[in-house]
Amino acid sequence: AIRITQSPSSLSASTGDRVTITCRASQGISSYLAWYQQKPGKAPKLLIYAASTLQSGVPSRFSGSGSGTDFTLTISCLQSEDFATYYCQQYYTYPQTFGQGTKVEIK
Amino acid sequence: QVQLVESGGGVVQPGRSLRLSCAASGFTFSSYGMHWVRQAPGKGLEWVAVIWYDGSNKYYADSVKGRFTISRDNSKNTLYLQMNSLRAEDTAVYYCAREMPATVVTPGGAFDIWGQGTMVTVSS
Numbered sequence: 001a002i003r004i005t006q007s008p009s010s011l012s013a014s015t016g017d018r019v020t021i022t023c024r025a026s027q028g029i030s031s032y033l034a035w036y037q038q039k040p041g042k043a044p045k046l047l048i049y050a051a052s053t054l055q056s057g058v059p060s061r062f063s064g065s066g067s068g069t070d071f072t073l074t075i076s077c078l079q080s081e082d083f084a085t086y087y088c089q090q091y092y093t094y095p096q097t098f099g100q101g102t103k104v105e106i107k
Numbered sequence: 108q109v110q111l112v113e114s115g116g117g118v119v120q121p122g123r124s125l126r127l128s129c130a131a132s133g134f135t136f137s138s139y140g141m142h143w144v145r146q147a148p149g150k151g152l153e154w155v156a157v158i159w160y161d162g163s164n165k166y167y168a169d170s171v172k173g174r175f176t177i178s179r180d181n182s183k184n185t186l187y188l189q190m191n192s193l194r195a196e197d198t199a200v201y202y203c204a205r206e207m208p209a210t211v212v213t214p215g216g217a218f219d220i221w222g223q224g225t226m227v228t229v230s231s
Binding site for chain 2: 001030031032034036038042043044045046049050053055087089091094095096097098099100101
């Protein structure tokens with residue numbers, strides 16, 4: 001199975017900060033990577049797919065980049081509603097795998 | 108509106124069985140691949156299984172292979188997960204999710220619609 005290493009596992013930031021989360025795949029996955037946001041007690045929400053395509057309705061402060069094995073999610077100007085846990089997911093092959101998650105907390 | 112609603116969760120003893128359902132509405136269910144994803148309490152997301160839009164192909168995580176069976180009834184717009192020989196480590200919230208189809212410019216595969224989840228607790 002393809003392993004996805006996501007970092008950091010948690011971070012503290014303030015509103016207005018620029019935040020970057022990375023995922024590294026154990027083998028090349030082209031651009032078959034998605035990013036999700038999850039708030040406590042809620043289902044995950046798709047933010048980015050195909051590594052860099054913004055899902056409809058998602059604010060433009062979210063962006064994704066990368067291909068092959070290294071990927072990045074950037075939140076350009078953190079808002080209060082962005083404090084949540086973020087996951088990346090590879091869907092290049094089965095079994096599909098998720099990163100371990102990054103919890104973004106208020107500093 | 109586009110919606111997925113899971114049901115069937117509960118408390119079950121180790122070794123017993125449970126069947127989860129996921130009712131779809133607001134879209135053409137028979138056109139989409141469907142997945143189950145689970146999340147143990149306080150843990151991350153784990154992909155469980157997929158079934159293609161027409162039921163022709165199914166794939167499973169190693170952790171559930173041989174014990175869980177994914178199926179669908181396109182006439183009822185419903186996805187199922189039959190879980191046998193349940194273990195304590197199967198305790199989790201189980202989500203069903205819709206797979207995005209490919210477009211001219213992007214590959215398919217991400218999960219754009221999720222249900223609210225149903226809790227399964229395996230305990231004696």
